Amino acid sequence: MSVALPIAILLSSLIPALASFFLAQESHMWRNLLSLGGAVIKLGLVVAMLLAVAQGAAYEVQLNLAPGLHLLLRIDALSLLFMSLSAVLWLLTTIYAIAYFGTKAELSRFFGFFSLCVAATTGLAMAGSLISFFVFFEMLTLSTWPLVVHKQDDRSLAAGRRYLAYALPGSVALLVAIVWLESVTGPVLFTDPPDLSAVDPVSLRGIFVLFVAGLGVKAALVPLHGWLPGAMAAPAPVSALLHAVAVVKAGAFGVVRVVYDVFGLITVQDLGLGTPLAVAASVTILWGSLRAMQQEEIKTRLAYSTVSQVSYIILGAAVAGPFATIGGLAHLVHQGLMKITLFFCAGIYDERAGAKRIDALNGMGARMPVTSICFSLGALGMIGLPPMAGFVSKVYLGIGALQAGENWVLAVLAASTLLNAAYFLPILYRLWFLPAADIARGDERSPMLVIPAVITALASLAVGVFAASPLSPLGWASLIVAREYAP
Amino acid sequence: MAVFDLLLCALILLVAVAAIVGKGLFRAVVFFVIYGVLLSLAWVRLDAPDVALAEVAIGAGLTGVLLLGAVGRLARSDADEPAEPIDWPVAVAASVVAALLVGAAIKITPGTGLEPEVRAVLTRTGVENPVTAILMNLRAWDTLLESMVLITAVIGLWPLAQGGDWMEPAGPAHHAQPGGVLSGFGRLLPPVALLVGVYLLWAGASQPGGAFQGGTVLAAAGVLCVMAGVVRAPGMAAPAWRLALVAGPAVFAAFGVAGLAWGGFLTFPEAWAKGAILTIEMALTLSIAVVLALLVLGPPQAGEAR
Amino acid sequence: MIALATLLILPIFGALAVVAVPGQAARVAAAVAVLSGGALAVLIMAVAKGGSVQILPGGWGAPLGIALEADGLAVAFMAMTVAVTAAAIALAARTPAIGTPFWALVMLTWSALNVIYVSRDLFNMYVGLELLTLAAVALVATGGTSALAPALRYLFFALTGSLLYLAGVALIYAAHGVLDMAHLAEAPLQATDGVALALMTAGLLVKTAVFPFHAWLPPAHAAAPPPASALLSALVPKASFVILMRLWFDAVPDAATRSLLLTLAILGALAVAHGGVLALRQDRLKQIVAYSTVAQIGYLMLVFPLAGGGGAAQPWAAGAWSGAIFHALAHGLAKAAMFLCAGIWIMAAGSDRLDDLRGLARALPMTAMAFGVAAVTLMGLPPSGGFTAKYLMMTSAFASGQVVLAIVLLAGGLLAAGYLYRPMEALFARVVPDHRPVSRLLQAVPLLLALLAFAMGLFSDAVYAFLQTGRPGAAEGGL
Amino acid sequence: MTPFAVTGALLVALGLYGLIAGRALLRRIIAFNVMGSGVFLMLGALGWHEGRADPVPQALIITGIVVALSGSALAVGLVVALARATGRQHLRDDVG
Amino acid sequence: MSVELLRQIAVYALTGAGLVFFLAGTLGVVRFPDTFSRLHALTKADNLGLGFLTLGLAVNAERWADVAKLALIWALVLLAAGTVAQLVARSALVRGER
Incomplete structure (x- = not known):
């Protein structure tokens, strides 16, 4: 039970974060070195841990906050999945961000909080108990706020205010749920689910609803998603990593943890909470897609698309069929890769061609072929065109729904696929088939921006095509389901 | 004798009501001084001479002078001072508190308290007067803190001085005619007062008296000298005054720390207890005299015609 | 034992030295701070290893003499006092408007606090309270003519509180013939103790500025110079709270009636609501932070109803009791950091009005970070000490079925987020105002204090274990 | 000697009334002193037993009187400073 | 008619006379119209009253030390009364009372 590795992973982003706070604005070289170095080291450590876990090693670290309040870091297959996703994407986004910002102001602060965010996300992934999860969950909220308001103009300050207005009550709901549960069952560890017999069903349902509400804010479930579109006022790297991967996935990851490791799938079904959660997820999926259609700006459309896509994961957790769970977990990675590609491309369009609105994208395919290809790959994947990644997760979700006898889920999946296409x-039509407006400009001369987008586009393609192999997220997800949650 | 006590109590209450609710600020202060004197009579009836001395010297005397000085400085003529309207809700609350307290006071049958224990230990404290024994040895820690409270009051007045710094002499400028009655009185009384003050200090070991009472008399003498123009008012500029101000608690604390060497914090070895206590009391009296003089004179007001 | 005596005597010698040698005031204060730090370290080790350290001044011991005892709680508060006072001294050294009286008063406040923390004698606590009150009022008065009226109102409230407390002590002594808390705990309750304890509690509530007796605190703490208000807000109300805890947990645990606990719970809740709502409506930073103190003191009152609510499932004892102390310590550090930030911003931008602070985050990043960290602590979000406190108290609330009090804690946290967000947003505005530069070293002082509050959160296990030395039985069993 | 104890109790209540309801600041200082001496009288009277007074309350009272004087001195200093700075003699009209 | 009885009678007689003079002085203060005449009454009557009172107490005192102390008190009060009367008179003059 080596202790060093998990802490090393945490520190690999904590130390660069704290160090870069003290760096002067001018020392770009040092700061970039710190961030990139941190990202590379983290990726290396995660890969090392992957190999070790494959050979059956286990990691557990306990830092006592108060006698009952343990900060427990425990590695299991689910945490590895989420951690490897965030490690890979953090490296790519750091490269992207360095190119994106160049020498703009307040970068030490930006990269400081940027690395702090990732540290919180990895901590959250590794959390072994409810309270440790909550600690990192809240650190994520606090470290994201400065990033959302990074431009410090009125629009981003308003976005920041909205973000906290949603996030803090959410954290209160989550804390109440945790303390309410723990006051009866004692500290809750993910390793051995608490015996819920002591808690009467009514308050158990209340606790579950509070959990979903608290986590739902970050997972952007419909009534609680208000902050996400506004957060698009943040610079592109922020919306790319945070609102496509870190923050939003943290919410979904939390719901998966709560459903599987705290309540256990059987209890959730017995309490009759599975279906309402699935309905909520479905409503979010449809509502997100509908709203996305009405958006004029690229980033807000992608934002609403994120709102709907994340609920696939929650849908996977809510439906009792094993395949649905595999589909949901796989979608955690698939959606991450595809969405980050789209956000990267949106950032490139904005940065290089000043194109923020969708109708400004006419004829971009000709002028910025590589970016447009990546965008198309990502978009097609999201729609769920075979053999892309989106298709794989939707198929598994469908099969899972059939297994669980929830046929109406199929209709939801079909409808959402149509809406995605809609x-x-x-956008694709504008990119490739409409003539470019006369004043349109745009070039792809900065490779550091384009390369990350290409890598993630290819990854999302590969993940779909080689889904069958055990190394792919799908294979990994089925491993998780088989080992951890045989329902 | 019970009739005298009842009469005294009624008088005290009456004068107190007049002081608090009566018409006119100057009248209130005068009533307050009378109240102080009557109260010390009560302490004499309760066989507490030390307290009677302290009450009349500090309670009625110094506080009275303090308030009279303040009324003078506020320079508001008494005529238009309306009697304060009765604030009924507070009056009701106060009467509830009164009822509770009187009820408790009646219910409690006075016991011997700690009197036997003190008597048993008295010989080991180095002084015969039990009150001084408690003040200077048994609860010496309280007395040290109390002297620090006095110092705090003086320092508290420091920023209120005109320029925010108390470098000029304390209090308003005094103009007594050189040959006049006051300056004569100011030369005649202080030596006697000095004698009485030192006597009180010395007698404190065995009879009623002690550092505080002695210090107060000396302070009164000091204030008189300043008013009579015999001496320039003390001020923070002169290091001598500052050291005198600090001497009492400093010596006390020094003995406290020295005590660590042979027993414990603030412990006096029984052989030298009397000597130690007397040294401390002398330093304390000096400090108290200076502090009380400064407090009564108040922060310096440059250029205010007296 | 030597360390404890040094800690008690050092600030007294410091104050006397400052009066004797006003020229060297700042240096004397710094020296006292450093030496006290050393003595404190020794004391912490001693108490951690060997349990509470006792001193019997004059060697007499209770009931005749005064018993002083430094248990976990007292040493923790003394540690927080050293940290906050050292920071205030560091900032005051560079604030131009600070005169000699300020230094002496800081020393006096410090010594009064140490006296109160370790005292076990009811009258000794009264003398400590008076020394603290006069020093604190004088500290407020150093804020210039605008501070005179608030200082006077503070003085009258505080004097009323002290005399009510003293009236209670008089009745207790008359009935029991003893002033020492340990002896009082063994003596059977008398008929008149109800009145006495009611008076003492009322007096202490006035001095702790618990709602509805809080009117004096915000104007006084806002009018005082920033280093002074850091001391006032972080430390002074805590002293009378410590006495209240000693009284109810050590001296007379079984005298606590249901009605008393209910009253304190209601007053606490009202304080949290009242302080929070009023803080939302202020437009000067120091006013906001002062009203925040009124709200945060409300939390402390919840310890009385919550104590003993641990329940079987919790693997720790005296959760609410330790949580309340955690809160008092974390709030002290965070509140002092906030007032020192206000001091730095006043130095830089000239005033603490919110619209004068716009854009200062860019100009003075470290101070903005310090204010942020302190705000997180006050909101009770992890990883700060404030979170550990809130978590411990909430678990006790849920376990003992007093869910309403948990709601109060949470609502208070959200209110804190509300009134602390406005200054944060003003700081993050884009316009960079013209401001006088402030040295990074000076900015590091509040940051250090705020990070100490975080450290308390991260290493709360060690702090928790330390607090258990000399913990009263009633803390676990409940009132 | 219950008459003195009862008088002390009444003085405390009277002083409390004056301290809270007083308009002129000097009057509130007087009320503070009256309340203080009331508490001391109660403490002293309850310590009186068959002709011998318990010395401990006496020592406490002497300490109390000196502390009360310091409090009054600071209060008077502040009142005079306030009156000279703002010409106001009471705190009633402003907030509070 | 032992010496003791004589002493008691003397003490009562003297203190009684003293009280009478105090009463007269107080009546004077209450009745007289302006400051000066009040001062006049006060100083004359009260000082005499004080003299008799001190004599009575001296007779009653057991030890000579007490008698000396009483004499010192008498002298001091006389001195103080005189000075205060002077000062009050001057301040009344300054305030323009004739």
């Missing part, structure tokens, strides 16, 4: 295809 808001992505017009």
Whole structure:
């Protein structure tokens, strides 16, 4: 039970974060070195841990906050999945961000909080108990706020205010749920689920609803998603990593943890909470897609698309069929890769061609072929075109729904696929088939921006095509389901 | 004798009501001084001479002078001072508190308290007067803190001085005619007062008296000298005054720390207890005299015609 | 034992030295701070190893003499006092408007606090309270003519509180013939103790500025110079709270009636609501932070109803009791950091009005970070000490079924987020105002204090274990 | 000697009334002193037993009187400073 | 008619006379119209009253030390009364009372 590795992973982003706070604005070289170095080291450590876990090693670290309040870091297959996703994407986004910002102001602060965010995300992934999860969950909220308001203009300050207005009550709901549960069952560890017999069903349902509400804010479930579109006022790297991967996935990851490791799937079904959660997820999926269609700006459309896509994961957790769970977990990675590609491309369009609105994208395919290809790959993947990644997760979700006898889920999946097409295809049509407006400009001369987008686009393609192999997220997800949650 | 006590109590209450609710600020202060004197009579009836001395010297005397000085400085003529309207809700609350307290006071049958224990230990404290024994040895820690409270009051007045710094002499400028009655009185009384003050200090070991009472008399003498123009008012500029101000608690604390060497914090070895206590009391009296003089004179007001 | 005596005597010698040698005031204060730090370290080790350290001044011991005892709680508060006072001294050294009286008063406040923390004698606590009150009022008065009226109101409230407390002590002594808390705990309750304890509690509530007796605190703490208000807000109300805890947990645990606990719970809740709502409506930073103190003191009152609510499932004892102390310590550090930040911003931008602070985050990043960290602590979000406190108290609330008090804690946290967000947003505005530069060393002082509050959160296990030395039985069993 | 104890109790209540309801600041200082001496009288009277007074309350009272004087001195200093700075003699009209 | 009885009678007689003079002085203060005449009454009557009172107490005192102390008290009060009367008179003059 070596202790060093998990702590090393945490420190690999904590130390660069704290160090870069003290760096002067001018020392770009040092700061970039710190961030990139941190990202590379983290990726290396995660890969090392992957190999070790494959050979059956286990990691557990306990830092006592108060006698009952342990900060427990425990590695299991689920945490590895989420950690490897965030490690890979953090490296790519750091490269992207360095190119994106160049020498703009307040970068020490930006990269400081940027690395702090990732540290919180990895901590959250490794959390072994409810309270440790909550500690990192809140650190994520606090470290994201400065990033959302990074431009410090009125629009981003308003976005920041909205973000906290949603996030803090959410954290209160989550804390109440945790303390309410723990006051009866004692500290809750993910390793051995608490015996819920002591808690009467009514308050158990209340606790579950509070959990979903608290986590739902970050997972952008419909009534609680208000902050996400506004947060698009943040610079592109922030919306790319945070609102496509870190923050939003943290919410979904939390729901998966709560459903599987705290309540256990059987209890959730017995309490009759599975279906309402699935309905909530479905409503979010449809509502997100509908709203996405009405958006004029690229980033807000992608934001609403994120709102709907994340609920696939929650849908996977809510439906009792094993395949649905595999589909949901796989989608955690698939959606991450595809969405980050789209956000990267949106950032490139904005940065290089000043194109923020969708109708400004006419004829971009000709002028910025590589970016447009990546965008198309990502978009098609999201729609769920075979053999892309989106298709794989939707198929598994469908099969899972059939297994669980929830046939109406199939209709939801089909409808959402159509809606995805409805808001992505017009963009592709503009990119490739409409003539460029006369004043349009745009070039792809900065490779550091384009390369990350290409890598993630290819990854999302590969993940779909080689889904069958055990190394792919799908294979990994089925491993998780088989080992941890045989329902 | 019970009739005298009842009469005294009624008088005290009456004068107190007049002081608090009566018409006119100057009248209130005068009533307050009378109240102080009557109260010390009560302490004499309760066989507490030390307290009677302290009450009349500090309670009625110094506080009275303090308030009279303040009324003078506020320079508001008494005529238009309306009697304060009765604030009924507070009056009701106060009467509830009164009822509770009187009820408790009646219910409690006075016991011997700690009197036997003190008597048993008295010989080991180095002084015969039990009150001084408690003040200077048994609860010496309280007395040290109390002297620090006095110092705090003086330092508290420091920023209120005109320029925010108390470098000029304390209090308003005094103009007594050189040959006049006051300056004569100011030369005649202080030596006697000095004698009485030192006597009180010395007698404190066995009879009623002690550092505080002695210090107060000396302070009164000091204030008189300043008013009579015999001596320039003390001020923070002169290091001598500052050291005198600090001497009492400093010596006390020094003995406290020295005590660590042979027993414990603030412990006096029984052989030298009397000597130690007397040294401390002398330093304390000096400090108290200076502090009380400064407090009564108040922060310096440059250029205010007296 | 030597360390404890040094800690008690050092600030007294410091104050006397400052009066004797006003020229060297700042140096004397710094020296006292450093030496006290050393003595404190020795004391912490001694108490951690060997349990509470006792001193019997004059060697007499209770009931005749005064018993002083430094248990976990007292040493923790003394540690927080050293940290906050050292920081205030560091900032005051560079604030131009600070005169000699300020230094002496800081020393006096410090010595009064140490006296109160370790005292076990009811009258000794009264003398300590008076020394603290006069020094604190004088500290407020150093804020210039605008501070005179608030200082006077503070003085009258505080004097009323002290005399009510003293009236209670008089009745207790008359009935029991003893002033020492340990002896009082063994003596059977008398008929008149109800009145006495009611008076003492009322007096202490006035001095702790618990709602509805809080009117004096915000104007006084806002009018005082920033280093002074850091001491006032972080430390002074805590002293009378410590006495209240000693009284109810050590001296007369079984005298606590249901009605008393209910009253304190209601007053606490009202304080949290009242302080929070009023803080939302202020437009000067120091006013906001002062009203925040009124709200945060409300939390402390919840310890009385919550004590003993641990329940079987919790693997720790006296959760609410330790949580309340955690809160008092974390709030002290965070509140002092906030007032020192206000001091730095006043130095830089000239005033603490919110619209004068716009954009200062860019100009003075470290101070903005310090204010942020302190705000997180006050909101009770992890990883700060404030979170550990809130978590411990909430678990006790849920376990003992007093869910309403948990709601109060949470609502208070959200209110804190509300009134602390406005200054944060003003700081993050884009316009960079013209401001006088402030040295990074000076900015590091509040940051250090705020990070100490975080450290308390991260290493709360060690702090928790330390607090258990000399913990009263009633803390676990409940009132 | 219960008459003195009862008088002390009444003085405390009277002083409390004056301290809270007083308008002129000097009057509130007087009320503070009256309340203080009331508490001391109660403490002293309850310590009186068959002709011998318990010395401990006496020592406490002497300490109390000196502390009360310091409090009054600071209060008077502040009142005079306030009156000279703002010409106001009471705190009633402003907030509070 | 032992010496003791004589002493008691003397003490009562003297203190009684003293009280009478105090009463007269107080009546004077209450009745007289302006400051000066009040001062006049006060100083004359009260000082005499004080003299008799001190004599009575001296007779009653057991030890000579007490008698000396009483004499010192008498002298001091006389001195103080005189000075205060002077000062009050001057301040009344300054305030323009004739």
